[in-house]
Amino acid sequence: MLAMTQKEQEDPKGFQLDGEYDEHSDFHLESPVPPSEAESTESQQTAFFLPEHNPEQPVDDDQLELNGLEKPIHALHVEGVTKPLTFHYANNLLESLEAQDVHLPYQCREGYCGGCRTDLVEGEVAYLQEPMAWINEGEILPCCCVPKTALKLKLKG
Amino acid sequence: MAYQTFNQKSFDAFSQPMFFGENVNVSRYDTQKYKIFEQLIEKQLSFFWRPEEVDLSTDRKDFANLPEHEKHIFLSNLKYQTLLDSIQGRSPNVALLPIVSLPELETWIETWSFSETIHSRSYTHIIRNVIADPATVFNDIVENEYITKRAESVTKYYDDLIESVAYYQNLGEGTHTINDETITVNLRDIKRKLYLTMASVNVLEAIRFYVSFACSFAFAERATMEGNAKIIKLIARDEALHLTGTQHMLQIWALGKDDPEMGEIAAECKDEVIAIFREAAEQEKEWAEYLFKDGSMIGLNQDILSQYVEYICNQRLTAIGLETIFPTMQNPLPWINAWLVSDNVQVAPQEAEISSYLVGAIDSEVSVDDFMDIEL
Numbered sequence: 001m002l003a004m005t006q007k008e009q010e011d012p013k014g015f016q017l018d019g020e021y022d023e024h025s026d027f028h029l030e031s032p033v034p035p036s037e038a039e040s041t042e043s044q045q046t047a048f049f050l051p052e053h054n055p056e057q058p059v060d061d062d063q064l065e066l067n068g069l070e071k072p073i074h075a076l077h078v079e080g081v082t083k084p085l086t087f088h089y090a091n092n093l094l095e096s097l098e099a100q101d102v103h104l105p106y107q108c109r110e111g112y113c114g115g116c117r118t119d120l121v122e123g124e125v126a127y128l129q130e131p132m133a134w135i136n137e138g139e140i141l142p143c144c145c146v147p148k149t150a151l152k153l154k155l156k157g
Numbered sequence: 158m159a160y161q162t163f164n165q166k167s168f169d170a171f172s173q174p175m176f177f178g179e180n181v182n183v184s185r186y187d188t189q190k191y192k193i194f195e196q197l198i199e200k201q202l203s204f205f206w207r208p209e210e211v212d213l214s215t216d217r218k219d220f221a222n223l224p225e226h227e228k229h230i231f232l233s234n235l236k237y238q239t240l241l242d243s244i245q246g247r248s249p250n251v252a253l254l255p256i257v258s259l260p261e262l263e264t265w266i267e268t269w270s271f272s273e274t275i276h277s278r279s280y281t282h283i284i285r286n287v288i289a290d291p292a293t294v295f296n297d298i299v300e301n302e303y304i305t306k307r308a309e310s311v312t313k314y315y316d317d318l319i320e321s322v323a324y325y326q327n328l329g330e331g332t333h334t335i336n337d338e339t340i341t342v343n344l345r346d347i348k349r350k351l352y353l354t355m356a357s358v359n360v361l362e363a364i365r366f367y368v369s370f371a372c373s374f375a376f377a378e379r380a381t382m383e384g385n386a387k388i389i390k391l392i393a394r395d396e397a398l399h400l401t402g403t404q405h406m407l408q409i410w411a412l413g414k415d416d417p418e419m420g421e422i423a424a425e426c427k428d429e430v431i432a433i434f435r436e437a438a439e440q441e442k443e444w445a446e447y448l449f450k451d452g453s454m455i456g457l458n459q460d461i462l463s464q465y466v467e468y469i470c471n472q473r474l475t476a477i478g479l480e481t482i483f484p485t486m487q488n489p490l491p492w493i494n495a496w497l498v499s500d501n502v503q504v505a506p507q508e509a510e511i512s513s514y515l516v517g518a519i520d521s522e523v524s525v526d527d528f529m530d531i532e533l
Binding site: 136 | 193197404
């Protein structure tokens, strides 16, 4: 629809720059928005974020496999979760846990907010980037680390 | 004792505590005592954004279509956010800059506070866009008792600290008589005030703001007021950084290596800090009652918001090494994470397919019907 077509009706009041906003008025400081788009009831939000593939599945990405070097698999144990979990293909621990239906709070997903703080009961992790959030003794930030050994984790809350 | 804008003394910046050491002289960032503050500055600068980047023309229409009780929720929430950022846009500067002793921390405080002024500007941007007369909203912030009551508890620690630092810098430690009033100035006492101020700032940024974010996102979760949510997302990204900054300061003190006296104060004040968190949680719950007094909205009501208050309060307490105080351990608003996530905020409009970006685009779809009335 062309924006121009909206102006066909005559507005008897004329337009006011500062007056009461009248939703029926034809004059808009910014161009009118096609109504159909705004009226969809589904939120677009999750569509933006959720990764297209399962991060715990291998991706066919043309990268050379190092001879004889398999991607290591580390066992993960989360307190209160009975099913066996592993870390294999994911880019970080948070993605891996999410792919296996273990959900943690998160916000920045790059180490500065501290939202995903988790207790590390046993094991060792390596950080892919230096986390900026404050980490207390015995805590890790799953959004920016990968396991170096098998891990035992205890989620906050 | 008196504040010096450029301290002429030569001293080792690394030996200074974060606060109440020497006044800073050279603003140098090549070396830092705490490199985290330098990292925070870099990150905050990389986040720079302007409210005008977000188009709100759809929101104007959405707002006009909201039922009255939802307009009340939206505007009250916005007023509260405006109040909080009005405070944060100036208070860290006024309260902390006169007593800070490290150049990287000094600049972090300025950068932090500056970004809050961007937030204030974005509330004006929002209000100007959705309401014909912005003054009614702004005036109500100082007239509405529900809001002024909250302003009081947010600012009392700041004001107390600012007053006693002024006495300390003008008069020094000891007992003084001013206007027939006896004033005792004691540095340890002022440090205590500083610690409690930082705890209350952490509460402001880590709890109060997040409760207000939940309301903003609840609208967008129903696909209304989405431009507003986009701005709040940018604000939430900044706030995540700010609360990391305050958590670092609180924890650096608690370790006692920066300033042994602050370590003792942190240990002494544990109960008082928990009381500050608890008081804020109670106030946020009262606020929820006011917000939803005329009715709930789909996806959010007084009860759920109060549970979120308890959940986020527990989260923030554990972050600074304190025990949880509420039974709610599960997030009652799991969808909020997807809104808070900040790795997708600055997508180019043409990539995100924001409907308003496509305004004026010509519909290029042509069907056979369009040629029906053409005769040759």
